[in-house]
Amino acid sequence: MGARIEEIKNKFVNNDDFFLQQDYLAGNPISLMGLITLIDLAESRQTLHIYLEGSKSSYTSIEELLSLYGEVKESDPNEIVSSIVEGKLIIYSETINKYVITQPVPKLLNRFFEPPTNENVLQGPLSSFIEDIDQNIGIVRKQISSDRLRVKSFAVGTSEQKKISLLYSEGHADMKLVNNIIRQLELNQSREVHNLQNLSKTMGLSSWGPISKFHTTELPQEVAQSLRVGKVVLFVDRLPLALVLPSLLWDMFALENDHNYPLPIMFALRFLRIIGVLMTLLVPALYVALVAVNPEVLRIEIALAVAQSRDGVPYTALVEILLILIILELILEASVRLPKSIGPTITMVGGIILGQAIVAAKLVSNLLIIILAATTIANSAVVGFQNSLSIRLFKYILVLLAAIYGVLGILAGLVLVCAYLASLETFGVPYIQINVAKDRSNHG
Known part of the structure; x- marks a missing residue:
């Protein structure tokens, strides 16, 4: 040669x-x-x-x-x-x-079915990943026409081999991070990979944490931006998602599609997502704390209005809010599992008819229905479905602490949540770190 x-x-x-x-x-x-x-x-x-x-x-x-x-x-x-x-x-x-x-005969890299189903896009490309891993890599190469893009593939599993491909941009990615991921995949190639829990174990990551180690996306433009800022991307055959490593706290507030808007609008959108997370965590806990433990914090007019809304309710504030939260969780889970033809019907029945019936029966207060409706909307403002699930879980911790210690319990819960997030890391990269690559500021 x-x-x-x-x-x-x-x-x-x-x-x-x-x-x-x-x-x-x-x-x-x-x-x-x-x-x-x-x-x-x-x-x-x-x-x-x-x-x-x-x-x-x-x-x-x-x-x-x-x-x-x-x-x-x-x-x-x-x-x-x-x-x-x-x-x-x-x-x-x-x-x-x-x-x-x-000019060769090209691979067909366009999705012929429908736009992304799990992530909505405004003023951006509507292409999404599919189940074929080679086509997914080709879609990324169409997004990044650079000779710095590197692709390394592995065959994992013994009885059922599954192809996993690792993508990174040479010169942007930290090679220590890349080598750590490659070493873990090579050491555990005998493990079967059928889902993300199996993949976490294959890569030596715990699957018990409420915070996912992967930032999942089905949008090629998000993957392209992640590669530009030094992150590593994994594709698993027959999985129409890209797994971005490491997952960082800022990922639930920032989207590459935000850059299609003027800067003031982009900052406003990201600020709204931060407000949404804070509302989801704090508002239910504040309701329990101010109604059941620290009502003296409220002004007399507000305290009387709250007492009037709870007139005739037989339960304590903790039981009342847990009852509605569980019903809301069931409605959300049912809307995901049911066919699209009847999903909206169930949501309407659960959200409107059932809510009005519970208030009319004096099982919960009108104020609580308003608070939990606002909380559910705010929870959906963050980026990534897995991130919204984690926030929903932390919400219950703050509610329980608020029922015991009031406002002080909310403060203690926030400290515990922040301490837990600060303790997380993925292959040596802290979860609360903002930047992965040194030139992140050049890419937003």
């Missing part, structure tokens, strides 16, 4: 989707180079041979043969590498040390 081809191979040594295939055109040896995630190699080779057979041009040399497919150029590794990452097919002849850049 020639020195020029070896030089090109070294450029893609960390990309498992790079291919170098030997072939023959009319008895002349050639090399085909490209990225298998962007090129349909079998169809492209067949097209090359069909075009050669159908061509009526006569040729007397390999250079004239190559000229059938495009402009014959002197060997230039930089242009070859740039063309490969753009999805072009390179036909290279070692005999004359020249090459042709041609």
Whole structure:
């Protein structure tokens, strides 16, 4: 193999989707180079041979043969590498040390079904990942046309092998983080991976924590931004999601799509998400604390209004709020599990009819219904469904502490939550760290 081809191979040594295939055109040896995630190699080779057979041009040399497919150029590794990452097919002849850049038969990388179902996008691309891992990598390569993007694949499992691909941007990602992830995957390749809990164990992460170690997304633009700021992305075959490592606290407030708005609107949206998290955590606990433990904190007019709204309610504030919270959790879970044709009906029955009936029966107060409705809306303002689940769980801790110690219990609960979040780390990266790469400020 020639020195020029070896030089090109070294450029893609960390990309498992790079291919170098030997072939023959009319008895002349050639090399085909490209990225298998962007090129349909079998169809492209067949097209090359069909075009050669159908061509009526006569040729007397390999250079004239190559000229059938495009402009014959002197060997230039930089242009070859740039063309490969753009999805072009390179036909290279070692005999004359020249090459042709041609348009191959591309992989179909567009989603033909529907826009993202778990994440809504405004003023942004509506493409999303699918179940095929090679196509997902190809979609990311379409987003990032850079020779710095690296792809490394693993086959994990013994009875049922599953393909896992790791993507990172060389020069942006911390290689210590990348090497730690690669080492964990190589050490636990015998483990079966059928879900994210299995994957967490394969990577040496605990699956008991309420905070997920992965930031999951089905939006290619979010993955592209994560790679640019130094994060690592995992794809699991048959899973239409990208798993971004490490997951950070700021991920529940920031979206790449926010940059499509003017700066004041972007900051306002992120501020609203922060307010949403604080409301979800504090408002139910404040209701319990101010009604049952510290009513003297309220002004007399507000205290009388609260007492009037609870007139005839037989339960304490803690039992009252836990009753409604459990009903709300059941409604949310039912709306997720039921078919879309009847899901809205159940939500309407549970949210309107049942709520009015409970208030009319004097089981809970009108004020509590308003508070929990606002809390549920605020909880949905954060980025990522898994993040909203974690916040919902922490909410119960603050409610229980508020029922025992009042406002002081809320303060203690916030300290405990903050201390727990500060203790989390993923492969040495703290969960509360804002930046992963040094140049994060350049990318937002």
